[in-house]
Amino acid sequence: xxxxxxxxxxxxxxxxxxxxxxxxxxxxxxxxxxxxxxxxxxxxxxxxxxxxxxxxxxxxxxxxxxxxxxxxxxxxxxxxxxxxxxxxxxxxxxxxxxxxxxxxxxxxxxxxxx
Amino acid sequence: xxxxxxxxxxxxxxxxxxxxxxxxxxxxxxxxxxxxxxxxxxxxxxxxxxxxxxxxxxxxxxxxxxxxxxxxxxxxxxxxxxxxxxxxxxxxxxxxxxxxxxxxxxxxxxxxx
Numbered sequence: 001x002x003x004x005x006x007x008x009x010x011x012x013x014x015x016x017x018x019x020x021x022x023x024x025x026x027x028x029x030x031x032x033x034x035x036x037x038x039x040x041x042x043x044x045x046x047x048x049x050x051x052x053x054x055x056x057x058x059x060x061x062x063x064x065x066x067x068x069x070x071x072x073x074x075x076x077x078x079x080x081x082x083x084x085x086x087x088x089x090x091x092x093x094x095x096x097x098x099x100x101x102x103x104x105x106x107x108x109x110x111x112x113x114x
Numbered sequence: 115x116x117x118x119x120x121x122x123x124x125x126x127x128x129x130x131x132x133x134x135x136x137x138x139x140x141x142x143x144x145x146x147x148x149x150x151x152x153x154x155x156x157x158x159x160x161x162x163x164x165x166x167x168x169x170x171x172x173x174x175x176x177x178x179x180x181x182x183x184x185x186x187x188x189x190x191x192x193x194x195x196x197x198x199x200x201x202x203x204x205x206x207x208x209x210x211x212x213x214x215x216x217x218x219x220x221x222x223x224x225x226x227x
Contacts (some may be wrong), residue, residue: 033214040123042203043158043217056212087199090157102148103215106155 002026006091006106013081013113021076021109023091031094032074033058033103034066036087043090049074082114117141118206122216122219128226136222137204142183144206148215149189150180152201161202162189194225 007022010041011041023032033048045058065077074093080083088110092103119138127133137147145166150158164178164187165172171178193199202215204218 035217042118042120042219043205045214045216047190048214059216084141092157102160102163103150105159107155107157 004038004093004104004106006089006090008107008109009107010110011112013078013111015082017081018077018079019081019111021089021091022072022110023076023106024072025074025091025104026028026072026086027093027095027096027104029104029105031096031101032068033076033077033088033094034093035092036060037090038087039110046076046089056109063073068074069075083113085111086113087111116219118204118216118218120204122203122221123219124222124224126224126226127166127194129196130193133189133194133198133223133225135189135191135204135223137187137189137218138185138194139187139206141206141216142185143163143209144216145209147178147187149166149176150203150205150217151198152203152220158203159216169194191223194223196225196227199223199225207223 004025034046035043044060047066051054052071055066067075088108090108091106094101122143148163149159149161151161152158162176180187203220
């Protein structure tokens with residue numbers, strides 16, 4: 001009954017370092033999303049995927065890349081981390097776009113870039 | 115530009131009273147509106163939704179009202195309970211084929227015993 005699992009839970013990076021955030025869902029959902037949450041800004045969509053092998057840009061895609069090689073996994077990469085990328089990152093998935101299919105969120109990854 | 119706005123960062127109410135959380139939007143093309151609830155160190159969880167063709171949806175203690183002419187929606191919680199203390203996010207779905215949601219900034223609700 002895992003739902004959406006994000007790893008790691010916490011990470012501290014130095015400016016310029018790279019890392020990959022992992023998201024896995026076991027609900028056979030087609031759609032997956034990466035959001036970031038910042039104080040006073042709510043949740044902002046970074047990238048999303050409507051199916052295996054597809055990705056698309058959201059509201060704030062700059063500085064991030066994503067891949068969806070397997071249906072159950074959605075990876076978010078930071079090639080050269082910047083302090084502005086300090087945030088809490090949430091992965092989410094949903095069954096379809098059709099009749100409103102609520103997003104299921106993971107518990108987040110807290111990233112600090114120094 | 116913020117398409118979905120929650121102008122009250124926080125709200126405090128007494129247990130048993132009504133909590134009213136507000137949300138405004140600017141995009142007339144949104145077709146669904148949702149409310150999510152978030153506890154610390156957890157991801158948001160879906161609470162209730164409303165289609166743009168309706169003006170009210172009720173689920174137990176939670177009711178969402180939609181006023182399309184004013185581009186405004188609100189979440190009513192009656193009666194409020196201490197366990198309702200959380201951050202509440204309003205979200206709107208655009209009518210494209212992706213189902214992606216645009217979120218507001220969130221309102222922190224504190225229900226005092």
